[in-house]
Amino acid sequence: xxxxxxxxxxxxxxxxxxxxxxxxxxxxxxxxxxxxxxxxxxxxxxxxxxxxxxxxxxxxxxxxxxxxxxxxxxxxxxxxxxxxxxxxxxxxxxxxxxxxxxxxxxxxxxxxxxxxxxxxxxxxxxxxxxxxxxxxxxxxxxxxxxxxxxxxxxxxxxxxxxxxxxxxxxxxxxxxxxxxxxxxxxxxxxxxxxxxxxxxxxxxxxxxxxxxxxxxxxxxxxxxxxxxxxxxxxxxxxxxxxxxxxxxxxxxxxxxxxxxxxxxxxxxxxxxxxxxxxxxxxxxxxxxxxxxxxxxxxxxxxxxxxxxxxxxxxxxxxxxxxxxxxxxxxxxxxxxxxxxxxxxxxxxxxxxxxxxxxxxxxxxxxxxxxxxxxxxxxxxxxxxxxxxxxxxxxxxxxxxxxxxxxxxxxxxxxxxxxxxxxxxxxxxxxxxxxxxxxxxxxxxxxxxxxxxxxxxxxxxx
Amino acid sequence: xxxxxxxxxxxxxxxxxxxxxxxxxxxxxxxxxxxxxxxxxxxxxxxxxxxxxxxxxxxxxxxxxxxxxxxxxxxxxx
Numbered sequence: 001x002x003x004x005x006x007x008x009x010x011x012x013x014x015x016x017x018x019x020x021x022x023x024x025x026x027x028x029x030x031x032x033x034x035x036x037x038x039x040x041x042x043x044x045x046x047x048x049x050x051x052x053x054x055x056x057x058x059x060x061x062x063x064x065x066x067x068x069x070x071x072x073x074x075x076x077x078x079x080x081x082x083x084x085x086x087x088x089x090x091x092x093x094x095x096x097x098x099x100x101x102x103x104x105x106x107x108x109x110x111x112x113x114x115x116x117x118x119x120x121x122x123x124x125x126x127x128x129x130x131x132x133x134x135x136x137x138x139x140x141x142x143x144x145x146x147x148x149x150x151x152x153x154x155x156x157x158x159x160x161x162x163x164x165x166x167x168x169x170x171x172x173x174x175x176x177x178x179x180x181x182x183x184x185x186x187x188x189x190x191x192x193x194x195x196x197x198x199x200x201x202x203x204x205x206x207x208x209x210x211x212x213x214x215x216x217x218x219x220x221x222x223x224x225x226x227x228x229x230x231x232x233x234x235x236x237x238x239x240x241x242x243x244x245x246x247x248x249x250x251x252x253x254x255x256x257x258x259x260x261x262x263x264x265x266x267x268x269x270x271x272x273x274x275x276x277x278x279x280x281x282x283x284x285x286x287x288x289x290x291x292x293x294x295x296x297x298x299x300x301x302x303x304x305x306x307x308x309x310x311x312x313x314x315x316x317x318x319x320x321x322x323x324x325x326x327x328x329x330x331x332x333x334x335x336x337x338x339x340x341x342x343x344x345x346x347x348x349x350x351x352x353x354x355x356x357x358x359x360x361x362x363x364x365x366x367x368x369x370x371x372x373x374x375x376x377x378x379x380x381x382x383x384x385x386x387x388x389x390x391x392x393x394x395x396x397x398x399x400x401x402x403x404x405x406x407x408x409x410x411x412x413x414x415x416x417x418x419x420x421x422x423x424x425x426x427x428x429x430x431x432x433x434x435x436x437x438x439x440x441x442x443x444x445x446x447x448x449x450x451x452x453x454x455x456x457x458x459x460x461x
Numbered sequence: 462x463x464x465x466x467x468x469x470x471x472x473x474x475x476x477x478x479x480x481x482x483x484x485x486x487x488x489x490x491x492x493x494x495x496x497x498x499x500x501x502x503x504x505x506x507x508x509x510x511x512x513x514x515x516x517x518x519x520x521x522x523x524x525x526x527x528x529x530x531x532x533x534x535x536x537x538x539x
Contacts, residue, residue: 036528055528056473342504351504353471381471382528385504 002318003027003078003102007071008042010082011061013372013388014294015042018080021310030074032067034060036380041372048074055382061085064092068099078102078317084384087293088115104317105270106216106292113266114290124287127265129258132277132286134201137161142182145200150175152202158182160189161197171203204286206438207277209237210244212259213301215312216268217322223256224301224309225331228278230437231426233349238419238442239426240297240337242304245397245435246280255285260326262290271298271313277439296339296386299370303335303393334397336404340371341385344417353381357415362407366393366400369411379416387418397435401427425449464514465522466536468529472503474510476525484525486536490518498536501529514538 006022007030008015015031019042022029031046036055043049050070053060060066062085071079079096081104086092090108097103105111113119121131133152138161139145149156149172158170158181170181182198190196209232213224228244229237247255259274271294276285298309307329315323343349356377361369371388379387392407394400405427408420426432431441468474476484476499486498492512499510516538523535 056526058526351470351506353504381503382473383504 002320003314005030005074005076005078006104006314007032007067007074007076007079007101008046008082009061009067009079010085010087011037011040011042011383013370013386014082014296015040016045016372017370018082018310019045021308022080022314024308025311025314027314030070030076032061032070034382036382039377041374041377050074055380057085057383064089064095067092068095068101071096071099071101076101078104078314080104080314081293083293083296088291090115102317104313106266106268106272110266110268111292114272114292117289120289121287123266124262127258127262129262129274129287130285132201132204132288135199138197138199142179142186145182145198146175146178149178149200152200154178155203155205157201157203158185158198159201160185160193160195161199162189162193162195204277204279206281206440207279208244208246208437209275209439210247210255210278210285211273211275211295212256213298213309214259214263214268214272214274215309215316215322215324216263216270216272217316217320218267218269220322221260221263221268222322222324222326222329223260224305224307224329226252226255227297227300228435229297230439231432231442232439233442233446237297238339238341239423240300241397241400241435242300242335243331244278246278248283251283251285258285258287262287270316271309296389297337299368299389299391300335300337303366303368303391304331304333305329306332333393333395334400335391335393336397336400337389337391338404338408338423339386339419340388340390340411340413341419342379342387342416343385343419345419345422347417349419350417351381351385352417353379354416355379356413358412359414360410360412362390362410364407366403367391367407368393369407373413387413387416401433463519464516464538465534466498466510466512466514466538468501468510468523468533468535469531470501470503470508471531472501472508472529474523474525474527474529474535475500475502476521486518488518488520492516492518492538510535512536512538 005028008018019029028047031042031049032052052066081087090111093103093108155173170185172178172181186196208230212226227242229240231239273291275288278285342352368391392403496512501508519537519539
């Protein structure tokens with residue numbers, strides 16, 4: 001049954017995005033918010049709003065009972081979780097369904113399978129999707145592990161099975177150093193987690209991050225091509241593109257088909273993203289994980305395909321079958337997105353909440369600015385630093401880069417520091433201009449810049 | 462003479478390193494300059510709050526998980 005009223009269980013720019021997609025489909029909206037977000041743009045745009053708790057996310061945006069209650073009291077019949085918060089929480093998807101509402105996303109079982117690293121890896125293997133070569137679980141003893149490591153090929157990563165937070169991780173570059181490092185990792189894991197179990201995984205050096213956008217209706221799935229998101233700092237993407245210029249047409253075809261195979265194998269419903277590492281040297285891709293939600297960087301896909309992914313996921317949740325056949329999803333030109341975070345790139349990316357005293361948006365053909373800002377808006381300190389995304393489209397990557405430079409020049413956000421100046425510097429870099437990058441590239445670049453600063457005195461830290 | 466430990470930044474104040482851990486300090490505990498007394502989370506980044514004087518904790522002026530503004534008093538030392 002088509003959705004009659006949509007509750008938006010998120011905040012910030014994605015709440016604005018979802019509200020617009022729903023309104024464009026003629027669906028009225030309910031926006032939930034914390035006490036710190038009464039003045040946020042999504043509240044102003046929504047038909048109704050409900051306060052669900054104090055600033056602390058654990059007591060508001062993560063409070064399942066309060067969100068369900070808000071849905072009941074306003075007569076909403078569907079809930080869009082956005083990204084982050086409860087978007088990949090199977091218990092939330094279940095609670096929404098139990099309350100008689102529709103969850104805009106896949107069912108709880110799919111969220112659970114894909115949210116578990118080992119289950120997701122197994123599912124990928126079942127669907128014939130290449131995964132990062134590794135021990136497929138805990139290794140028995142160190143000599144057995146050493147043999148396997150030689151088969152996989154060095155360097156290999158040795159990880160604690162019970163691990164997290166980087167503890168117990170070692171990189172072995174040869175068979176000679178493997179036994180020592182493996183026993184160190186095991187000892188450290190035992191001390192930290194009470195479990196000395198280790199597993200090993202091939203290190204894909206200088207890998208790119210590529211990902212495939214999927215739409216599924218529970219029976220069929222299609223892909224909406226790939227994005228490349230190799231420009232990251234501390235595993236946070238900062239710059240995303242579609243398509244990836246690193247991939248040839250034959251590889252692109254295999255990559256996108258593999259994502260469809262995985263989605264079909266779980267009867268995927270809604271919008272999702274299958275993430276991979278891509279190795280230029282062997283032209284190979286390896287499954288990392290599937291995100292069962294809309295992603296921050298979805299607009300670059302929208303810019304090259306012309307699809308409204310958020311509207312499509314709302315339609316699918318309302319019972320619609322896929323409205324596009326695979327052959328109908330065409331790519332046109334090149335799109336780039338940069339994330340404007342309230343962080344000061346000139347001061348170690350220090351978070352910068354505060355009042356936006358003035359704002360000027362870039363405009364014109366091929367420019368899109370998805371954001372949560374208005375003049376005098378106070379950016380609260382309690383949540384993610386993402387303020388908005390500047391997205392440009394051009395006939396070629398070169399045209400998109402030129403348009404990005406122009407759009408960054410036109411964009412002004414006063415009162416809070418943002419990542420905007422970082423992108424102006426990156427645009428002049430020859431590796432960026434030729435897309436000769438990998439997931440560690442930005443941190444290397446920032447390190448080199450800060451060494452330069454020590455010599456010269458003033459640029460980027 | 463009492464001394465106030467203030468938050469240099471806005472955010473959320475935590476008295477514990479993680480929800481399952483005990484608090485860094487309780488009322489009546491002695492602290493030395495440089496001791497960890499709490500965390501303030503601003504936009505998912507955690508800043509360590511350290512005692513900026515020696516003393517004994519007389520009171521917590523901000524509760525665990527409460528929002529704070531820059532310059533707000535967190536702890537009073539006696």
